[in-house]
Amino acid sequence: MAGASSSSGVKAALSLIAKRFASSLLTLFLVSLVVFTIAQLLPGDAAQEALGQSATAEQVQALRHEMGLDRPAHERYASWLSGMVSGDPGQSLVANLPVSEVISSRLPNSLLLAALSALVAVPVALAIGIGSAMNRGGKLDRALNISTLSMVAVPEFLVATLAVLIFSVKLRWLPSIALVADDMSWGDYLRGAAMPILCLSIVVIAQMARMTRAAVIDQMDRPYVEMAVLKGVAPVRMVLRHIMPNAVAPIVNAMALSLSYLLGGAIIVETIFNYPGLASLMVNAVTSRDMPLLQACAMIFCAAYLILMLIADVTAILANPRLRAQ
Amino acid sequence: MDDLPFSRRELLGGVGAGLLLPQAALAAPAKPRVGGRIRVASLSSSTADTLDPAKGALSTDYIRHYMLYSGLTQLDRNLVPRPALAERMESKDQKNWHVRLRRGVTFHDGATLTARDVAWSLLRHKDPAVGSKMATIAEQFAEVKATGPHDLIIRLTGPNADLPTILAQSHFLILRAGQKDFGTANGTGPFRCVQFRPGVRTLVRRNPDYWKPGKPYLEEIELIGIPDEVSRVNALLSGDVHLVIAVNPRSAKRVKASRRHALMESKSGLYTNLIMQQGAMPTGNPHFVAAMKYLVDRPLIKRALYRDYATIANDHPIPPFHPYYRSDLPQTSLDLDKARWHLQRAGLSGVRLPVYASPAADGSVDMASIMQEYGSRVGLNLAVNRVPGDGYWSTHWMKHPLTFGNTNPRPTADLIFSLFYKSDADWNESGWKNPRFDRLLLEARGEADQARRKQLYGEMQGLVHDRCGVAIPVFISLVDGFDRRLKGLYPMSTGGLMGYQFAEHVWWEG
Numbered sequence: 001m002a003g004a005s006s007s008s009g010v011k012a013a014l015s016l017i018a019k020r021f022a023s024s025l026l027t028l029f030l031v032s033l034v035v036f037t038i039a040q041l042l043p044g045d046a047a048q049e050a051l052g053q054s055a056t057a058e059q060v061q062a063l064r065h066e067m068g069l070d071r072p073a074h075e076r077y078a079s080w081l082s083g084m085v086s087g088d089p090g091q092s093l094v095a096n097l098p099v100s101e102v103i104s105s106r107l108p109n110s111l112l113l114a115a116l117s118a119l120v121a122v123p124v125a126l127a128i129g130i131g132s133a134m135n136r137g138g139k140l141d142r143a144l145n146i147s148t149l150s151m152v153a154v155p156e157f158l159v160a161t162l163a164v165l166i167f168s169v170k171l172r173w174l175p176s177i178a179l180v181a182d183d184m185s186w187g188d189y190l191r192g193a194a195m196p197i198l199c200l201s202i203v204v205i206a207q208m209a210r211m212t213r214a215a216v217i218d219q220m221d222r223p224y225v226e227m228a229v230l231k232g233v234a235p236v237r238m239v240l241r242h243i244m245p246n247a248v249a250p251i252v253n254a255m256a257l258s259l260s261y262l263l264g265g266a267i268i269v270e271t272i273f274n275y276p277g278l279a280s281l282m283v284n285a286v287t288s289r290d291m292p293l294l295q296a297c298a299m300i301f302c303a304a305y306l307i308l309m310l311i312a313d314v315t316a317i318l319a320n321p322r323l324r325a326q
Numbered sequence: 327m328d329d330l331p332f333s334r335r336e337l338l339g340g341v342g343a344g345l346l347l348p349q350a351a352l353a354a355p356a357k358p359r360v361g362g363r364i365r366v367a368s369l370s371s372s373t374a375d376t377l378d379p380a381k382g383a384l385s386t387d388y389i390r391h392y393m394l395y396s397g398l399t400q401l402d403r404n405l406v407p408r409p410a411l412a413e414r415m416e417s418k419d420q421k422n423w424h425v426r427l428r429r430g431v432t433f434h435d436g437a438t439l440t441a442r443d444v445a446w447s448l449l450r451h452k453d454p455a456v457g458s459k460m461a462t463i464a465e466q467f468a469e470v471k472a473t474g475p476h477d478l479i480i481r482l483t484g485p486n487a488d489l490p491t492i493l494a495q496s497h498f499l500i501l502r503a504g505q506k507d508f509g510t511a512n513g514t515g516p517f518r519c520v521q522f523r524p525g526v527r528t529l530v531r532r533n534p535d536y537w538k539p540g541k542p543y544l545e546e547i548e549l550i551g552i553p554d555e556v557s558r559v560n561a562l563l564s565g566d567v568h569l570v571i572a573v574n575p576r577s578a579k580r581v582k583a584s585r586r587h588a589l590m591e592s593k594s595g596l597y598t599n600l601i602m603q604q605g606a607m608p609t610g611n612p613h614f615v616a617a618m619k620y621l622v623d624r625p626l627i628k629r630a631l632y633r634d635y636a637t638i639a640n641d642h643p644i645p646p647f648h649p650y651y652r653s654d655l656p657q658t659s660l661d662l663d664k665a666r667w668h669l670q671r672a673g674l675s676g677v678r679l680p681v682y683a684s685p686a687a688d689g690s691v692d693m694a695s696i697m698q699e700y701g702s703r704v705g706l707n708l709a710v711n712r713v714p715g716d717g718y719w720s721t722h723w724m725k726h727p728l729t730f731g732n733t734n735p736r737p738t739a740d741l742i743f744s745l746f747y748k749s750d751a752d753w754n755e756s757g758w759k760n761p762r763f764d765r766l767l768l769e770a771r772g773e774a775d776q777a778r779r780k781q782l783y784g785e786m787q788g789l790v791h792d793r794c795g796v797a798i799p800v801f802i803s804l805v806d807g808f809d810r811r812l813k814g815l816y817p818m819s820t821g822g823l824m825g826y827q828f829a830e831h832v833w834w835e836g
């Protein structure tokens with residue numbers, strides 16, 4: 001790549017990042033407003049949920065006052081927002097702990113699970129996608145096609161349940177629940193997290209592999225590839241040197257979408273394996289109507305999504321000379 | 327064991343520490359051994375987990391609290407209160423109680439238990455800031471006063487012969503006076519808190535200075551929550567946990583098929599009931615109530631919904647294995663002709679009525695469907711509205727003419743009647759009003775004579791059975807699953823996992 005075009009690409013990327021950052025803040029604000037409004041529509045509030053079936057009207061009133069739920073909704077939202085702007089996500093109504101503390105005990109677990117799953121899923125997906133594209137129409141392609149299609153079609157709760165039945169209950173190789181303790185060794189962690197990673201990866205691999213295959217095949221039909229073939233470029237070199245730079249933008253886009261799923265969409269896997277992650281914390285927050293915690297989780301998921309999208313777009317710009325020149 | 331030939335007062339006061347012997351002898355045909363670590367999975371675990379007994383809301387909390395704290399009394403397997411931290415507990419009028427504490431009991435931090443700790447622990451339930459689940463029950467503590475280092479007086483607002491039983495509940499476990507921070511636990515219980523992570527796990531280790539000599543047996547217990555039932559059973563079968571609460575009857579076969587595991591059925595007073603609001607029409611019509619009670623196919627509910635892990639009920643909340651159960655009441659059963667006749671008398675043939683059911687009230691959706699089916703045969707058109715479990719108790723329960731409720735077992739007949747059937751009770755679900763019932767309730771509460779009490783409670787069961795706007799089809803058994811290497815378990819009707827108190831009784835042979 002020429003120096004001039006790459007520096008203009010960096011410039012374009014920087015201005016894009018700046019613009020995106022501003023619009024991301026706006027998106028976060030709107031999302032928080034929507035989440036708050038919808039949560040207000042749910043029946044009951046944190047005080048009623050905390051006291052449960054056996055609450056009397058006076059007890060609920062007293063607890064509501066203590067939680068500050070007797071203030072009007074817009075006032076509560078305003079105080080939450082001002083706290084958030086100054087970096088304080090508030091106090092969890094149910095746990096009686098700062099939200100930041102509750103989340104800091106769960107977020108690393110979620111990030112670790114997502115990162116490990118991505119580490120497994122991305123190379124496998126790329127290999128499957130490129131491999132089947134190169135063998136388009138061949139036996140390998142058809143076999144991979146059928147397997148990825150069925151992987152997309154099978155819901156992860158089924159994969160997870162079957163995996164538990166086979167690997168834990170029958171074979172007893174892996175634990176059926178993913179326990180996370182402070183005094184745990186890496187080996188223990190990986191053993192416990194093996195099946196969650198497997199289940200998360202399967203869904204993501206299938207999606208990413210299919211997108212990769214489509215993107216590579218799309219490039220293969222272009223005249224420049226035909227030219228390269230006529231010139232006698234070896235297939236592997238052609239894919240890696242000629243096709244991939246052009247196919248990378250749609251592939252990264254598809255991957256960003258799939259990976260955002262690893263963080264937030266892990267809820268079913270977290271439930272089945274009892275993994276203490278962020279998604280189950282958010283479900284907890286919804287059922288206990290713990291607004292500050294719910295809002296903070298929503299913000300984290302939204303921010304993660306925006307960041308991944310930003311990365312995808314920046315990669316697309318840097319990879320595409322036409323966009324770079326703009 | 328003695329089947330209530332004595333009054334509670336004699337049982338509690340007379341024998342003292344020696345009482346522990348027959349209990350241990352019964353529980354243990356084999357000799358328990360010390361040591362072993364187990365992992366226990368209960369139903370749910372969330373950020374609402376707490377180490378404050380007063381705030382305990384779910385089975386996971388009760389189990390945790392019984393591991394770490396002790397109460398003044400403790401229920402044995404026949405639900406008779408036995409002395410625990412209280413060496414004696416006596417009263418002449420069931421109103422002024424004198425409690426003498428066991429000597430030499432120490433908290434986990436080494437401090438000695440005194441009457442001041444007990445008085446503080448009981449009175450805090452009256453403080454609204456504590457948010458105690460037992461606030462309404464604690465209102466009857468007029469005065470709790472330490473009269474010496476090991477003696478105290480509990481003066482009630484009215485006589486209550488059940489005080490020793492009430493104090494055995496997990497909410498009334500004893501704390502060190504002045505405890506404010508519940509990041510860790512300082513109790514007198516069989517285990518010490520090593521780690522407490524709300525929503526993740528509780529780790530406890532054997533307390534070698536426990537006041538019951540030789541107990542507990544296990545070295546370490548890790549308590550986790552697995553809300554998903556299938557995952558919970560899988561965790562048991564794969565050997566990752568050794569004891570699980572609340573196995574669905576539908577999973578019973580899977581556990582039974584394993585040679586390494588077994589099930590424990592605890593017959594309990596837990597029930598899901600149909601509520602017919604007496605203040606609304608047509609549900610307030612006695613003929614309608616009678617017709618609905620004749621529309622319940624109890625054996626079918628017992629067999630199809632609960633795979634026989636249930637006991638047939640008779641439209642009142644006292645189960646057949648309860649000491650105060652009245653056996654001579656005629657059993658209501660499915661009778662379409664009688665139902666049709668009552669509906670015609672009520673002028674309700676061909677009427678369409680909505681009934682609200684929810685997964686929050688266990689089994690209610692299926693019960694409603696069964697009643698809908700039989701209703702259509704007698705000209706009653708029930709429309710089953712299935713509503714989400716989330717928010718059910720605050721938005722639907724008792725708020726429509728026909729809803730379902732779900733009531734956990736309570737340790738005494740008095741509690742269940744006072745909380746759910748007294749005319750002015752907050753959760754008088756059907757809103758029935760019966761002055762005779764209220765009078766009997768008060769009389770029975772202060773009555774120390776067992777035979778007379780049984781008679782009073784018997785009459786109350788008859789009144790609820792005949793007149794009250796609730797239909798109770800079955801009492802639902804609690805089913806726990808365990809690893810066969812875990813010994814010493816026995817069922818208690820107050821809750822799963824031996825009334826949540828398994829921790830100090832079981833041992834590991836592995």
